[in-house]
Amino acid sequence: xxxxxxxxxxxxxxxxxxxxxxxxxxxxxxxxxxxxxxxxxxxxxxxxxxxxxxxxxxxxxxxxxxxxxxxxxxxxxxxxxxxxxxxxxxxxxxxxxxxxxxxxxxx
Numbered sequence: 001x002x003x004x005x006x007x008x009x010x011x012x013x014x015x016x017x018x019x020x021x022x023x024x025x026x027x028x029x030x031x032x033x034x035x036x037x038x039x040x041x042x043x044x045x046x047x048x049x050x051x052x053x054x055x056x057x058x059x060x061x062x063x064x065x066x067x068x069x070x071x072x073x074x075x076x077x078x079x080x081x082x083x084x085x086x087x088x089x090x091x092x093x094x095x096x097x098x099x100x101x102x103x104x105x106x107x
Contacts, residue, residue, distance in 0.1 A: 012036070014043040022050055026058055027101060031080075033064040040064070041078040048079040059100035063088055 011017035
């Protein structure tokens with residue numbers, strides 16, 4: 001896997017993350033289902049509803065303790081691109097991030 005340069009921003013409140021995404025370019029978002037103020041499903045729907053031209057294409061990964069298929073289906077219906085159970089496998093997460101960032105770019 002090629003080492004690429006990305007800026008990582010960490011937010012403890014989804015509303016702060018949404019404010020950032022509204023103003024700045026974002027390559028990918030990683031959300032937890034259980035977050036304060038707004039859960040991950042609500043945050044994903046809010047990202048998809050932003051008035052940015054690329055709001056529907058920003059890759060979104062959700063991390064959750066709910067590994068059951070019903071949880072994955074709800075995640076995908078909320079606009080997530082991927083649903084990873086906890087405890088997360090760091091290698092799998094890195095591979096997924098790479099895949100999502102490069103799925104529409106020529107090799």
